[in-house]
Amino acid sequence: MSDSSLSNAALPQHIAIIMDGNGRWAKAQGKPRVYGHKKGVTAVRKTITTAAKLGIKAVTLFAFSSENWRRPQAEVGLLMDLFITLLSKEIKRLHKNDLKLQIIGDKSRFSDKLQKKIAEAEQLTKDNKGLVINIAANYGGKWDIVQATRKLAEQAVRGEIQTQDISEQLMAECLSLSDLPDVDLMIRTSGESRLSNFLLWQVAYAEFYFCDTNWPDFDEDTLSEAISWFVNRERRFGCTGEQIKALMAQE
Secondary structure (H helix, E strand, O other): OOEEEHHHHHHHOEEEEEEHHOOOOHHHOOOHHHHHHHHHHHHHHHHHHHHHHHHOEEEEEEEEOOOOOHHHHHHHHHHHHHHHHHHHHHHHHHOOOOEEEEEOOHHHOOOHHHHEEEEHHHHOOOOOOOEEEEEEEEHHHHHHHHHHHHHHHHHHHHOOOOEEEEEHHHHHHOOOOOOOOOOOOOEEEOOOOOOOOOOOOOOOEEEEEOOOOOOHOOOHHHHHHHHHHHHHHHHOOOOOOOHHHHHHHHH
């Protein structure tokens, strides 16, 4: 298959990534876990830049699960501080490049300061037309399904719908990311091969790609390899990482 015959139609519209391995990467460097989280930010930038160049519609990144509160308090506090710093530093750059930022998850547990930063970032970029970047923070797939079920139950109590009206479509409309296509490609780094309660509904028909690379080392080449694998598996076209990069160069 030639580079020119690889079209955007063959690419995944929505990529979800479980960014795993920051702590292990830091340990291998003889550094504290938070050092790995900070270095992982570079991988986020590379991923967003690559996806935007390729014309991917949406990228959803698993930043902090509802189970991550169980981690040491010092690490959680540093992660929250890092989140605030990134929102402050990165949002203008995202807006300048016409990218849209959304935070999904139960934001009520975050500090007032962080909730304010999130609201400001989402408001600033809400009308942008480029790549949609979804950050899943204090998110869990079971929580997502429960909160959607609660919405439907409340509608039924108010008489707005009947129980027999509840369908997959109605449920999907109440879930996070209801304004986006379901996930086409799910990537997990660091050699782990489980979902960890991430987007349980939205990945029902996704292709799952597991790689041994720790998240801080994830770059354009790694993402290109994952997309190449997806194109070959899902769309039955054969291509290489070099072809993916050639398509990027045409943008």
